[in-house]
Amino acid sequence: MGGVPRFWRSIDNRYRLVGTRCENCGEVYFPPRVVCPKCRREGEMKEVELSGRGEIYTYSVVRVPPEGFEEKAPYVVAIVKLEEGPLVTGMIVDCDPGEIDIGTPVEATFRRVSEDGEDGVIYYSLEFRPVRREE
Amino acid sequence: MNRDVAIVGVGMTRFGELWDKSFDDLFVEAGLEALEDAGMSGDEIEAMYVGNMSAGRFIDQEHVASLIADRSGLTPIPCTRVEAACASGGLAVRQAILAVASGMYDVVLAGGVEKMTDVTTEEATATLATAADQEWEAFHGVTFPALYAMIARRHMHEYGTTREHLALPPVKNHRNATKNPKAQFRFEITVEQVIESPLVADPLRLLDCSPVSDGAAAVIVCPLEMAREFTDTPIVVRATAQASDSLALHDREDITTLRATVEAARSAYRQAGIEPEDVDVAEVHDCFSIAELVAVEDLGFVEKGESGEAYHEGMFEIDSDHVAVNPSGGLKAKGHPVGASGVAQVVEIVEQLRGEAGKRQVDGAEIGLTHNVGGSGGTVVVHIFERGD
Known part of the structure; x- marks a missing residue:
């Protein structure tokens, strides 16, 4: 997945869900964008930290995993609609695939995602888990 | 379009797990079939566009435009690789059509090729x-x-x-x-x-x-007004x-x-x-x-x-x-x-x-x-x- 500098550049986004908001139109983007697609040169992007709360927009269960994810399979991946607006792709952890559905509320949680072999980078990121009601 | 364009020749290999055929073999086979279909020797071709997603990862070879012009016996005509993942082929055809429609060239070959089975299924995925x-x-x-x-x-x-x-x-x-x-x-x-x-x-x-498949395909385009030199059934773009x-x-x-x-x-x-x-x-x-x-x-x-x-x-x-x-x-x-x-x-x-x-x-x-x-x-x-x- 590209080595140390590439991962290091995105640490704020992956560890704290730092996205961008266009000061001109108010639209929030995650992953962050340099240019607002709606306002382009009129726009002005500011960093914004997102809550990590949202609900599942769509999902799948990966049965045939890519390299680095073998031990996790089968695992749930989803597009989550964050309460600030943007949709974001992530893994849904701490759940059985059967308890996941479109509309399931989720919150961000910090996880070890994958690694580049035995000597490579270990990748961490915020992923998502279902929000459990208080017992 | 500046001028109408027609397809006057087509060719393609069988698609499948073609262990005995290399990247070059596939492209040349499809290209020769298209030339034969159009009744051309190859001298008529003025430029080529080649759709290819990832020779770099599938066969560890970049710069395949030169490779293809070389193996096809068509140097020194210009050959350009076009990449848009699985749309690379369609995009190559579009570049050939645009090149002819613009008046830049008359006869252009658009091809597409992928050799996917030289790597494991995991690597291909x-x-x-x-x-x-x-x-x-x-x-x-x-x-x-x-x-x-x-x-x-x-x-x-x-x-x-x-x-x-x-x-x-x-x-x-x-x-x-x-x-x-x-x-x-x-x-x-x-x-x-x-x-x-x-x-x-x-x-x-x-x-x-x-x-996951190996295969290649090719089409030859030219101005509609020239098409009947090469075929009785031109297909108009x-x-x-x-x-x-x-x-x-x-x-x-x-x-x-x-x-x-x-x-x-x-x-x-x-x-x-x-x-x-x-x-x-x-x-x-x-x-x-x-x-x-x-x-x-x-x-x-x-x-x-x-x-x-x-x-x-x-x-x-x-x-x-x-x-x-x-x-x-x-x-x-x-x-x-x-x-x-x-x-x-x-x-x-x-x-x-x-x-x-x-x-x-x-x-x-x-x-x-x-x-x-x-x-x-x-x-x-x-x-x-x-x-x-």
């Missing part, structure tokens, strides 16, 4: 996943089938599309492929077999997915259209539709001055079962959300009164050597419009359409063709 957003999709363990699975899940949620509906395009395409001597899978499958095949990414199963969308699925307002398909199709229909119902035969991008369901909706062949029932009624069969979809067997059953697929779609439509498609001939086909998708819809190329006589 990882390479295909580079068509997705590496930093914000693949990073989280999302595979390419999982992206289309998430489209399928949402389509089922919004429109009531069922698991059985998903199985219908692959079943049709396998049946069509039994009539195509160049197809990878020339056998029929049943709905039950699709539904019981191993899960890849829920709800998609193995038989919802197109295969009525429209060439292309559109882009976000690389990542999550950046789209509605993931049950490929906006780039809608936009490219709208432009293509306008250029050709036709409506979707005027199309007799279409080759659409069915890299997964759900992709074909979404494609027939986005191309305007049925209303949004109604594709499942339309397949249930057999609306897209070769002998239907409606448009025949993927008579070749599509990517699912003809095979999907990614860089070649978009060119092979054009080869099929040309054969259909000439009336040379044998047992899979769509009766009286006069207008044909091709629809080639890169990634999860980040690039879409649509062409419309018509018989020239």
